[in-house]
Amino acid sequence: MRCASDIEARDVEEMYINIDPIQVGGRLTADAMKAVIAYADGYSVCDNCRSPFRLDYIQKPPIAQFHADLARWLNMDAVRVIPGARRGFQAVASSLVERGDPVILTSLAHYTEFLAIEEAGGIPREIPKDDSNRITADAAAERIEEVTREFSRTPPLLFIDHVDYQYGNVHDVKGIIKTAHQYDIPALVNGAYTVGIMPVDGKALGADFLVGSGHKSMAAPAPSGVLAAAEEYAGKVFRTTEARGDLTGRTFGIKEVEMMGCTLMGVTVVGMMASFPHVQERVNHWETEVAHSQAVVDGLLSIEGTRVLSEYPRRHTLTRIDTRESFDRVAQQHKKRGYFLSNDLKKRGVIGVIPGSTRVWKFNTFGLTEKQIRHLSEAFIAIARENGLSIV
């Protein structure tokens, strides 16, 4: 029997080109790795916690400064670090949504948005996607009107994924938020696939809330993330406790209800901080990342029968591909069935495609070098060729 302490050292990132859809933006930087080693102990950032006792006030390590820098970089008024983007959705839904309220999200919304709404007692209503798998401002307006009629009240919150997890499509967040604001609905931008990956300007988008993921896109350990708010809503989502011990008279004034006090007391926040300068820098090279993504997609499209389901040309590094008429045709004859693809990729040093997948699958090229991009593209083509598919 496998024992719970029997943990093999992980060498995926050292040994392979990893194109896992969710992992590529969360690979640590060397500086983050150093910081992780220094701050791995439990409450490691609390050595110099002094009144007021709250994580975002700690000066050493410079967590307070990090919060200020992060707000400026995202162009938002207030930020807090959180244990994963989902905990940001939870905090906002808990603050704005009452039982029975309709809440708008999209047909491409991440499941954690549904969970946040459900926990708050809200009722999710999806904006439809169009034929090219995009969410438009027009569709948002139509759905808002429909839902408002259905519930005889305006939804208190709208979620919009800046880039969705299914297609990696970049949606018209600015237009959708403008629409939401016309109905006085605050908007939360799910930036799990954008903050730390590509340039994001909260105010330019009109975001009332902007959520990012440390472990998905900010080169940080899990669970980590950021919840940013515009001034109008910061006091609401970051409200301090009003609780009072009825016998002792104890109060806990500076602690924030939705944050549950402090959030990331050690390795996670320090990992985010140490990667932050690199993350700020890397978003400036987004055009190169997109070009890399495009190159691999074009490589795949040169394999007969292969289709790209994501928007084309690519505007993001996460792509959904349809190989039912190419690799899956091979799989039906291959002695390894659908596993031939992940096997053959692994032999060529590529990992991150779910073993067995040959029909519709996703990959993410973020962070790969020019040379790795070329290797990846050639690997797909070589595998196709070896298995009798034509290259066009």
Next chain:
Amino acid sequence: MRCASDIEARDVEEMYINIDPIQVGGRLTADAMKAVIAYADGYSVCDNCRSPFRLDYIQKPPIAQFHADLARWLNMDAVRVIPGARRGFQAVASSLVERGDPVILTSLAHYTEFLAIEEAGGIPREIPKDDSNRITADAAAERIEEVTREFSRTPPLLFIDHVDYQYGNVHDVKGIIKTAHQYDIPALVNGAYTVGIMPVDGKALGADFLVGSGHKSMAAPAPSGVLAAAEEYAGKVFRTTEARGDLTGRTFGIKEVEMMGCTLMGVTVVGMMASFPHVQERVNHWETEVAHSQAVVDGLLSIEGTRVLSEYPRRHTLTRIDTRESFDRVAQQHKKRGYFLSNDLKKRGVIGVIPGSTRVWKFNTFGLTEKQIRHLSEAFIAIARENGLSIV
């Protein structure tokens, strides 16, 4: 200006004897440190995530096995890992407490319990402590009756801290829960200062919920923790989502609402797992830990004017001490004022007492060696002697 990426390497645990009240149980084991280095990247445990897609089903690393082992060890029916004990309080309060419900906790309850109740819309009601700073079953019964009369309904939940954060006193959890059950009130045991530190048997205590902290007491990175539930309530707090995309028909069946899907996707859960065999072993030496604590307290009590505010003899390693008539008398004359104590301790290689504190303060001796305990005790006495206090 300090820059957010200007993170000095932390060497507190290597260079000093740390007696910080909250940090001592969260120091990593060597195995955890190795695991942290291998799994520091964001979603590092998701390499082999296969259907059903949820953290506690992952076989490699053996997270599923860890969950089973943890449940057996705590003698509870179901467990999940969570980003800190507070997130366990939040999950339970959100599941059981409706707006306006009274919720019982104690005069020694941690502030995060208040926050969890507040977020759920509940109204906290404290059980008083007795003259020796203990919570008793009788006081619990009396308060439950009083609160039930006040609200004309039974509180849906009672929180009891196994060992409280203020005095480090061990309370009659078993008796209090027995009382709660007589009124049909489920009880949550806050084991942040016990799970991973001393033996804890959930069923023997009668716990409906048992919460532990990874970064406080299980030698794990932050934020981490465990929420365990008895069978009767597991289905409630770990309920799976019923959300459905109204247009797409999407469902997310296996994801648990209060867990927000997956919780600790990388370094945190692996840190807990790698430390787990050591944590299981160390609780067996609890008597030695308590004897160490007692020895240091006795050393302090030999300094004239010093009083212990925690229960005596000691039954835990966290102690609240009153030195207003000893070290604080020195502080009033000392050129460094109250800082002399932390300064002098640091010169002797001891850290973790809040700088400036000489009146009422706390320390925690957990995990120190015999030799370190002797050194610590002698350090206090030597500092007292040097500053003209009598040793009795």
